Amino acid sequence: MRNLILVVSILLGVLTGIVVSALVNPFLFRKASQLHQLIPAHQYALPARLLIPRLRIDSAVEAVAQDKDGAMDVPKNEWNVGWYSLGTRPGETGSAVIAGHLDTAVGPAIFYRISSLQPDDVVEVIDIKGRQTKFRVTSIKVHPYTSFPINEVFGKTGGSFLNLITCTGAFDQNTKRYSDRIVVYTQKMN
Template sequence: MAGPATGTSRLLRVGMGAAAAGLLMIYNSVDLAPASDPGPGQAAPPAATASASPGGAASPAAAAKPAAPVLKRSKPTRLRIPQIAVDAPFTELTLNPSGELNAPPPEDKNLVGWYRDGVSPGERGAAVVAGHVDTAKGAAVFLLLSLVVPGNKVEVQRADGTVAVFVVDSVETFAKNAFPDQKVYGKTTDSQLRLITCGGVYDKKRKDYLDNVVVFAHLESSRKA
């Protein structure tokens, strides 16, 4: 893996437009494409030049058996993926005055981010969790994200004292210049999770990775913490 850039600014750029929200992280973080139709009680992210139409279908694995009951809104507090030794706290991602979504602070390599105005993990819809694959300080929380496989469990501890347990359906890599907005952010009838980081080749000239790794997962169950 190519080394990261030396810059310290880590921002998710949000372009303004008429239809949906596009969140584009620079450097070696994550590139978030538009999200569509937030559920009841969820604020819509800022609009962007790209758009995603609603109507995305649930994954095949999720459709194989009845979906777990969706949970009420509650902010996530901790993410655990035992297979790749991830055990990390969450930070809330917010917009800065320029309309850019701040990424998780690069000085903390064991930290994942959740856009606090989006779907919370366990709610109906596709909740998005972003993390660095590496930073100027070295390997970061999602370094091994591409190694998870279908059937692996992802646990999200929530502020309401519940743990939402997701099962991985697939792991895919997409070129950043051809990111499938609808596939990742399309409307869902159940509770799903998207874990996103950078991947592929590191372009030293652009100081950015060329791809995004996306883990698709669905809610299997929930329990008390």
């Protein structure tokens, strides 16, 4: 009799645990095919082109992630720009980030003249579905590479932002790196 009571108690405990788990974590017993319905879809498609009319830039957008050191990678083609695909899509709430090369060993690259942008200049992103989103330049800042404000550039919320980055400053032959980064801060236009 004691064994029967022990077995029934254990079974009731296990069943109670399963029921409580299902109530606390409803995802536990959902089929994988149902989960995609619970995850919000992106409002914007992947970026395809970056246009900066004032600089006559019309560039393809490459999706980039992180390099071997954990920093934002750069586009493979010096005339393309690289959108940080682990972050926000341009147009969505948060800070989307696009980088471009300043120069190459043989001359200027896509963002060579980006420092000449001014507040109120327009930057446009066209996504793969042809949707165009416009941003207005709000400020341009130069930050030392060694104290780059990652949260300011990648983590700003409270609106829809697009930040453009390239190298600037002195080039160090030993590290093959520029001393500074220039960031063009923009905000989505209504």
